[in-house]
Amino acid sequence: MPQTTAEIIADVDATVARLEAYRLELEARPVAHGYLEPGPSDDDELGGGFRLPTRPALTRHTPRPPASGTAFSIAGSELLEPKTPLSRPLFNPQPxxxxxxxxxxxxxxxxxxxxxxxxxxxxxxxxxxxxxREDLSRIFPVGDSRTAALIGQIVQTQTVLLAQETGSSSVPFDLNALCPMPLDLLSLGPASPMTQTWLWEHWGTSRPLRQVEVMDGHPKKITNHWSFSFWSADWTPWPALRAIATQWPDLTFSIRPLYDV
Incomplete structure (x- = not known):
């Protein structure tokens, strides 16, 4: 049975914890090899006995944290005027x-x-x-009654479809629901440099999030925490998260990238 993202994260954390415990156990053991036998010095007398071998200093490694990633708090900030980006937006065909x-x-x-x-x-x-209707009137410039009826039918059908799609709420956390892309940029398509620049500046990632899964705790426990996992393209969506934290000042946000997964 394929694992969920939450199960994969739990397995990685458990493996890292076991490896760290084993490393500390090995470090505490006495060293069986690696002693250095010093050569004779000018102060030594011939036949004057022997020296005990000396134990070389062991290099201590920085202990690894027990989890595969560090949580960062997200602070809201005042919305700034848009600036010309210093670098090209990151948009990889295969992120x-x-x-x-x-x-x-x-x-x-x-x-x-x-x-x-x-x-x-x-x-x-x-x-x-x-x-x-105005956008459709530019697409269908003929202003007769049949064209007007066709535009009305398209608008009505699409409005119903959008309402059904919005009400479906297929994912629990949608960047476009909290930090929506303008409709005029959506009309340009994903290959437009303008849309790619907007996504990089306002989301910090080039695509919508994938595999958004709520990490449920005990079903009967009332809690004021809500945790969920997701995958983002190429980078952590810092700009979107900072904007969301600004819009919701009564909430505290903490992000944990998992580079080992």
């Missing part, structure tokens, strides 16, 4: 997907509001806004 665990802490009431606001479809609906 590296990095695992993370995000923990949100706060009162149960505010946390419930945040969970409702964070749920979404988990994807970006690329293409023009076909619920806008």
């Amino acid at each position: 590296d997907w990095l695992a993370h665990v995000l923990t949100v802490t706060g009162s149960e009431a505010v946390l419930a509001q945040f969970r409702a606001a964070a749920a979404g479809t988990g994807r970006l609906s690329w293409g023009p806004d076909v619920t806008n």
Whole structure:
């Protein structure tokens, strides 16, 4: 049976803890080899006995933390005016997907509001806004009654589909639900340099999050913590997380990248 992200994280943490305990055990054992026999010095007398071998100093390694990653607190900041990026946006055709665990802490009431606001479809609906009659009128320039009826039907059908898609809330944490991309950029498509620049500046990752899974604790335990795991493309979505922390000042956010997964 394939493992979930939470199970993989738990296995990695357990393996790292066992290896660290074994390393400390080996370090505490007496050294059986590695003694150095010093050569005679000018002060030694011939036939004057022998010297005990000396034990070389052992190099001590920095202890590794018991978990495969360090949690970082996320502080909100004032929204700044957009600036010209100093480097090109990171957009790889085949990105590296990095695992993370995000923990949100706060009162149960505010946390419930945040969970409702964070749920979404988990994807970006690329293409023009076909619920806008003005945009469709530019696509279908003929202004007769049949064209107007067709535009009305398209708008009605797409509005219903979008409502169903939004209500489905297929993922518990959707960056586009909390930090939405403007509709005019969605109409340009994912290959546009403008959309790639916006994603890099406002999300810090080039694609929506994948495999967003809630890490449930005891089902009967009431808690003010909400933890979930996700995978992001190439980098941790720092800009989006800082913007979200600013929008929700009553909550505390902590992100834990898992580079060993």
